Amino acid sequence: MNKKNSTKFSLIRGASALGIALLVAFLLIFFSAQGATFSEKIASSIKALREMLISPLFKKNGNFSMKNFSDVLAGMIPIMFTGLATCIMFGANQFNLGAEGGIMLGAFVTALVAIYVPLPGPLLMVAAVLTGAAAVGIVMLIPAVLKAKLGVSEMVNSLMLNYVIMYFLNYLMNSYLADTSKGNTQTFPFRENAQIPQMIENGSRLSWGFVVGIIMVILCWIFMYRTRWGYGIRMTGINQPFVMYSGMNVPLIVILCQVIGGFLAGMGGGIEMLGRYNVYNWSALPGYGWTGITVAILAGNNPIYVPLAAFFMSYLTKGCTLMSTNANVPSQLISIIQAVIFIFFAAQQFLSGYRQKLVVKSAREELAQKALSAGERSEK
Amino acid sequence: MSEEYVIQMKGITKVYSNGTVANQDVNFNVKKGEIHALMGENGAGKSTLMKMLFGLEMPTSGQILVNGEEVSLSSPTVAIQKGIGMVHQHFMLVPSLTVAENMVLGMVPKKSGMLIDYKKAVQLTEEYSKKFNLHVEANAKVMDIPVGMKQKVEILKALVRGAKILILDEPTAVLTSQETDELFTQLKHLKTEGYTIIFISHKLNEIMEITDRMTILRGGRSMGIYETKDVTPQEISRLMVGRDVILKVEKEKAEPQEEVLRVRELEYVNEWGKKMLDKVSFSVRKGEILGIAGVEGNGQKELVDMLFGFNRPNAGNIQVNGQSILGRNQRQIREMHVSMVPEDRMLYGIAGTASIEENLISDRCGEKRLNHGFLFNMGAIHRESGRLVKDYTVLCKNPSQSVGSLSGGNIQKVVVAREFSNDPKLIIADQPTRGIDVGATEFIRKKLVELSRSGIAVLLISADLNEVMELSDSLIIMCGGRIAAYFEDTKDLTDDLMGRYMLGIEKQSPEEIRRVCHE
Numbered sequence: 001m002n003k004k005n006s007t008k009f010s011l012i013r014g015a016s017a018l019g020i021a022l023l024v025a026f027l028l029i030f031f032s033a034q035g036a037t038f039s040e041k042i043a044s045s046i047k048a049l050r051e052m053l054i055s056p057l058f059k060k061n062g063n064f065s066m067k068n069f070s071d072v073l074a075g076m077i078p079i080m081f082t083g084l085a086t087c088i089m090f091g092a093n094q095f096n097l098g099a100e101g102g103i104m105l106g107a108f109v110t111a112l113v114a115i116y117v118p119l120p121g122p123l124l125m126v127a128a129v130l131t132g133a134a135a136v137g138i139v140m141l142i143p144a145v146l147k148a149k150l151g152v153s154e155m156v157n158s159l160m161l162n163y164v165i166m167y168f169l170n171y172l173m174n175s176y177l178a179d180t181s182k183g184n185t186q187t188f189p190f191r192e193n194a195q196i197p198q199m200i201e202n203g204s205r206l207s208w209g210f211v212v213g214i215i216m217v218i219l220c221w222i223f224m225y226r227t228r229w230g231y232g233i234r235m236t237g238i239n240q241p242f243v244m245y246s247g248m249n250v251p252l253i254v255i256l257c258q259v260i261g262g263f264l265a266g267m268g269g270g271i272e273m274l275g276r277y278n279v280y281n282w283s284a285l286p287g288y289g290w291t292g293i294t295v296a297i298l299a300g301n302n303p304i305y306v307p308l309a310a311f312f313m314s315y316l317t318k319g320c321t322l323m324s325t326n327a328n329v330p331s332q333l334i335s336i337i338q339a340v341i342f343i344f345f346a347a348q349q350f351l352s353g354y355r356q357k358l359v360v361k362s363a364r365e366e367l368a369q370k371a372l373s374a375g376e377r378s379e380k
Numbered sequence: 381m382s383e384e385y386v387i388q389m390k391g392i393t394k395v396y397s398n399g400t401v402a403n404q405d406v407n408f409n410v411k412k413g414e415i416h417a418l419m420g421e422n423g424a425g426k427s428t429l430m431k432m433l434f435g436l437e438m439p440t441s442g443q444i445l446v447n448g449e450e451v452s453l454s455s456p457t458v459a460i461q462k463g464i465g466m467v468h469q470h471f472m473l474v475p476s477l478t479v480a481e482n483m484v485l486g487m488v489p490k491k492s493g494m495l496i497d498y499k500k501a502v503q504l505t506e507e508y509s510k511k512f513n514l515h516v517e518a519n520a521k522v523m524d525i526p527v528g529m530k531q532k533v534e535i536l537k538a539l540v541r542g543a544k545i546l547i548l549d550e551p552t553a554v555l556t557s558q559e560t561d562e563l564f565t566q567l568k569h570l571k572t573e574g575y576t577i578i579f580i581s582h583k584l585n586e587i588m589e590i591t592d593r594m595t596i597l598r599g600g601r602s603m604g605i606y607e608t609k610d611v612t613p614q615e616i617s618r619l620m621v622g623r624d625v626i627l628k629v630e631k632e633k634a635e636p637q638e639e640v641l642r643v644r645e646l647e648y649v650n651e652w653g654k655k656m657l658d659k660v661s662f663s664v665r666k667g668e669i670l671g672i673a674g675v676e677g678n679g680q681k682e683l684v685d686m687l688f689g690f691n692r693p694n695a696g697n698i699q700v701n702g703q704s705i706l707g708r709n710q711r712q713i714r715e716m717h718v719s720m721v722p723e724d725r726m727l728y729g730i731a732g733t734a735s736i737e738e739n740l741i742s743d744r745c746g747e748k749r750l751n752h753g754f755l756f757n758m759g760a761i762h763r764e765s766g767r768l769v770k771d772y773t774v775l776c777k778n779p780s781q782s783v784g785s786l787s788g789g790n791i792q793k794v795v796v797a798r799e800f801s802n803d804p805k806l807i808i809a810d811q812p813t814r815g816i817d818v819g820a821t822e823f824i825r826k827k828l829v830e831l832s833r834s835g836i837a838v839l840l841i842s843a844d845l846n847e848v849m850e851l852s853d854s855l856i857i858m859c860g861g862r863i864a865a866y867f868e869d870t871k872d873l874t875d876d877l878m879g880r881y882m883l884g885i886e887k888q889s890p891e892e893i894r895r896v897c898h899e
Contacts, residue, residue: 226756228745235742238731245688245720245728246742247711352397360395360440367401 009358013351017344025049025337029329048327052319052337055326068318070204075314076307077206077275078103080213081268082292083299083306084220089261091224091301092233093240095155096143096258099265100289101162104282105139106132106269108169111187111280112177114194114273124194129270136266137259139165144258148251154258166285173283186281196275207275213307216264220303223260233257237301265289294342385409385448386545386576387433387464392442394428400785402428403439406602408595410545415567415577417587417608420597421620421817426580429597430547433578434466435459465538466547471530475523479516479533480505483540508536513569527675528559532566545576552586553843556675557879564590584613596620620818629822631829634853636665639898640806640837641687646696648682648861656682657693658861662896664806669828669838670896671852671870673845675882679861680841681723684810687839688720689713700806714743719804721796723811723841729795732784736776737765739783740798772797773823789820796824806837813847825851849873856896857881864888866896 110132
């Protein structure tokens with residue numbers, strides 16, 4: 001298929017996926033909408049949909065809403081990191097689902113350093129985040145080495161590991177680390193110099209961690225596409241026997257990508273912790289790891305598309321939150337609507353019949369052109 | 381007029397979802413009771429056309445008529461109902477079941493409604509076997525029977541299901557010349573019984589021998605339908621490839637020097653307890669091509685696996701330039717300057733969705749000259765891939781095109797470009813030209829000869845007799861996991877003589893075989 005038709009297809013596919021998803025969302029909202037009459041129901045559904053689509057960017061009066069927009073950007077921070085982590089692990093066909101537990105552990109270890117280690121100035125911030133990241137990288141050795149040496153499924157292992165991490169951290173919190181003077185289970189506050197400064201002081205908690213995230217996106221892309229290790233990871237993802245036959249060290253690649261994935265997830269946890277909170281008080285898995293998987297799939301495992309995918313997911317989340325608070329749509333519906341939109345975007349076979357038609361058309365055009373130029377040549 | 385045709389395919393066009401136009405306005409017809417050849421190079425669209433006739437693919441446009449009636453062949457089940465049967469190149473049999481069980485798969489005779497009536501299956505097998513004069517052992521397990529018999533099982537399977545039209549996809553590719561002769565006798569017999577046979581092949585002599593008419597495909601288009609008696613092999617060859625191909629490789633006499641590969645007393649028993657290698661000893665010297673011929677499954681695969689560190693022998697040793705390679709992995713073996721063209725190029729030779737460039741550097745991506753510290757030296761990588769693509773005439777838009785979008789011949793050129801260009805001392809070429817077009821075949825064969833004359837040891841394993849005879853300076857034949865014969869010179873060899881050794885009818889004395897060790 002030529003480039004023109006390929007772009008055309010992507011655009012049409014994207015637009016119709018969104019269109020259908022919104023239609024389904026509209027129907028769902030409509031059936032649960034309040035209002036006595038049909039027209040009232042329609043009106044409140046339209047209002048809800050408007051909240052979801054437009055409010056993350058614009059105020060009621062149509063002016064640009066910096067607050068909502070910076071909320072969306074702030075929401076991107078943790079899922080960019082888990083998205084990158086998943087990109088690199090899935091890129092080597094290692095279906096490690098440990099970014100979820102990883103981000104929690106990273107946040108926890110970073111918090112401990114930020115509370116208990118007396119380091120001067122911004123050094124503490126950096127050390128805390130890197131310690132958290134390294135801790136998760138090391139923990140990811142468990143599924144990685146088991147896979148590389150014994151062939152144990154990393155998917156099952158890392159999935160279970162998430163819960164091991166969560167309960168273990170909760171145990172540590174409840175038994176040893178909680179600040180007992182508080183009603184909630186939370187740690188003592190972080191040292192002041194551990195806090196990551198905010199980019200905008202408007203309560204969005206959009207910290208400079210966002211910029212670190214963008215830098216990591218670029219570094220990850222360079223790593224994956226411009227170094228021999230990233231090359232090895234990508235080739236392993238495409239065809240592992242080929243990589244072995246070519247003389248690369250497959251077990252090392254399998255381990256490496258999961259350790260790097262863990263490191264990135266841990267880093268995301270640390271940055272989220274120091275950029276948004278001043279105590280550690282998580283008692284359940286935060287869900288960023290799961291969203292990270294979605295982000296990686298939307299980005300096609302290419303780090304460079306992670307910010308786009310993360311923006312999409314964060315926008316959707318923010319839109320749904322606004323819809324739920326401002327338009328009385330039940331919060332359970334929000335998850336359904338989010339899922340519907342995601343499914344249409346991620347569906348590989350969506351509009352494949354139309355794609356085939358374009359392919360055929362494209363091939364015919366190319367052949368006709370070839371015949372034409374061949375004819376011209378023979379005339380000369 | 382049209383009543384005499386059992387099959388008519390009119391204006392068939394097939395576009396695959398990756399944009400490949402496999403067939404374009406192809407007209408194809410088959411008369412009742414004829415043997416019709418479908419010829420063309422690899423990638424000419426033969427398989428696609430036949431897949432559409434057997435319901436494995438649907439045409440993008442065009443119509444198919446069976447016995448004058450338009451049909452929509454949406455699945456093999458429909459095709460079988462219409463009396464079309466297909467014998468695939470790679471047999472679709474269950475190795476652990478008996479011949480009779482394979483025969484009735486999917487149409488099992490039952491007794492008292494539940495239990496499998498095995499006796500009836502055997503009866504049915506024997507009845508058909510006798511009727512069509514195709515001898516098979518109904519009670520033998522498929523994994524224990526020779527390739528020739530497996531093929532008969534496949535043919536009988538199609539016949540049992542009521543096929544009147546048989547499609548044979550390169551049926552002789554895996555057969556010895558004796559087995560081929562036998563197959564041809566049986567096909568002629570089937571023809572006299574009123575069966576119609578479509579015969580896919582690119583072996584000219586076979587086509588001339590048994591077919592009545594032929595359709596020639598080139599680049600997805602039909603080059604016309606011809607009566608076999610009206611065309612000469614030269615004409616066919618020209619229609620197929622657009623030029624007269626002479627697959628004679630000019631080569632000077634080899635001047636072998638010191639030993640590079642030394643294999644001694646290699647033994648291997650596979651996981652089912654079958655002895656696959658039995659005291660195999662040979663040497664390959666610098667500057668020579670040693671060929672290994674033999675019917676597939678006589679230990680060649682096991683041998684190659686061991687030579688490249690994919691498996692370990694139970695006894696014996698393998699040395700390259702005096703160093704043992706046992707226990708070393710592929711990286712360590714490559715460091716000893718051993719290159720390998722793998723038999724299964726799609727599995728080991730390439731990463732399909734990666735670019736040509738990425739496929740060309742897989743064995744050297746860690747080398748200093750391609751890296752700046754941590755980072756790839758993209759300039760050096762582009763230069764390397766550009767040079768290889770040019771030197772090996774890989775037909776592509778540019779090196780960043782995905783390798784999977786190339787034709788089989790060009791994919792193989794990418795593989796050999798990588799394997800031949802990293803300063804090898806020993807090249808193991810396993811079926812280097814299997815299933816690729818004539819142009820690429822010629823190129824790769826010439827390159828192998830050129831490299832051997834420049835002082836590289838080459839071990840060539842091939843099931844293509846012409847290839848081993850044409851390229852090898854000396855040759856060994858494997859049969860039943862042993863070396864059955866060694867020929868110091870390949871000049872006076874004939875298919876017939878080789879066939880006898882390959883089938884184990886004859887065997888050289890241990891002393892004669894031992895000469896291949898050059899001690």
